[in-house]
Amino acid sequence: MTPVIALVGRPNVGKSTLFNQMTRTRDALVADFPGLTRDRKYGEGFYEDRKFIVIDTGGLTGQEAGLDSEMAQQSLQAVDEADIVLFLVDGRAGLTAGDEVIADHLRRSDKQAHLVVNKTDGQDPDVAAADFYKLGFQSVFMIAAAHNRGVRSLLEHLLPEPEEPHEQDRADRYPGIRIGVVGRPNVGKSTLVNRMLGEERVVVYDMPGTTRDSIYIPYERHGHEYTLIDTAGVRRRKNVKEVVEKFSIIKTLQAIDDAHVVILVIDAREGLVDQDLHLIGFVLDAGRSLVIAINKWDGMDSEDRAKVKEQVARRLDFLDYADKYYISALHGTGVGTMYESVQASYESSMAKWPTNRLTAILEDAIAQHQPPMVHGRRIKLRYAHQGGSNPPVIVVHGNQVGSLPGAYKRYLENTFRKVLKVVGSPIRFEFRGGENPFANKVDRLTPRQRVKKDNDMKKGRIVKKVRQKSTKR
DSSP states (O other): OOOEEEEEESTTSSHHHHHHHHHTSOOSOOOSSTTOOOSOEEEEEEETTEEEEEEEOOOOOSOOOTHHHHHHHHHHHHHHHOSEEEEEEETTTOOOHHHHHHHHHHHHHTOEEEEEEEOOTTSOHHHHHGGGGGGOOSOEEEOBGGGTBSHHHHHHHHSOOOOTHHHHHHHHHSOSEEEEEEESTTSSHHHHHHHHHTSOOSOOOSSTTOOOSOEEEEEEETTEEEEEEEOOOOOOGGGOOOHHHHHHHHHHHHHHHHOSEEEEEEETTTOOOHHHHHHHHHHHHTTOEEEEEEEOOTTOOHHHHHHHHHHHHHHTGGGTTSOEEEOBTTTTBTTTTHHHHHHHHHHHHTOOOOHHHHHHHHHHHHHHSOOOEETTEEOEEEEEEEEETTTTEEEEEEESGGGOOHHHHHHHHHHHHHHHTOOSSOOEEEEEEOOOTTTTOOOOOOHHHHHHHHHHHHHHHHHHHHHHHHHHO
């Protein structure tokens, strides 16, 4: 299971900065004044081949009132749903009464908590952390989040080594293609699951939040094994009040990670909203195949249907590879045909291609459209091979690949997708540059070459001096 890490502490101790470093994004706003973060923010992080979910929270002071009280409640609920809690303190400000209040709460929460002393740059880390040892934490880490110092060793300590048999165990427990059904509350996810199963397996009720946990349901259809994952709806965080629903969000994000193919259910009568796009972003970040199901299509007139189709085409134009279905989960219209896309998306995400075929596609793409010139030299892409599946990873080797423009990368992705007939699944590219064979080679000169080099350098200095004198005259 993907571990969940919560960042808590007083305002302006660097929680959002650490969040951005751990997720390698700029999603969290950072400024040098307290109280900027008012709600919780979820992000996905990677360390080597280890994956985790990190939660950024608002600051705690121990004397909250009004809006600050709501922010504090958000932070305390983040502690409840996390596996690991990182308690950030300011190494420059030293120990405060607020730190002691937060430490006391963490001790009573019985969570795996670690003390992280931030802003230790420019001072002795041991001196900066000296006052905080009285809080009684067994593990203390000194970091400078703004400079990404100490963050790597922190993650190395927190995250366990991945277990290779884990995926195999999960495959034995949940066989076949794992299909995650996600979406906002009350868009018809459980109704769709029941329709796909052909029986009433999950509770359906016309009230948001009926499903509280992710439900894994193995079954067989036409000789193929599947596992449906019915998830709780994900609402905007400001609309999430109950603690149990906070846990549901984490379960949904973890279910997306467990799935091979994700069916995103959209309410046709409400249209495409920002929260749908946020869910799509998380699915793409997880590298999962995607099928779009626009539900509650029955009972809509032709004018409303045309508006919804125009909105979907305009706002989801970047998902041209994902199949879109206009369905009625209640009556079963269009549900059965989605299995074709689920099967095709799964096969695309798990496909294996030989190196010679990928290299041939790369060569044909280069022949039709050459990479641009950089510093007077042409970028050269030599060969390609597959680096992984689910999602497919294609590794391209060449030189000056760091200067390859984004437009050319998209051209390669579209070319490979078209030739390999990849549907439903994203394709990730890794570009690796060749090493300079002369980088570490020592230039050894013979005595005669050394004398000649010294004479040439002396002549050059003399010529330079003569030119300078003539210029002054």
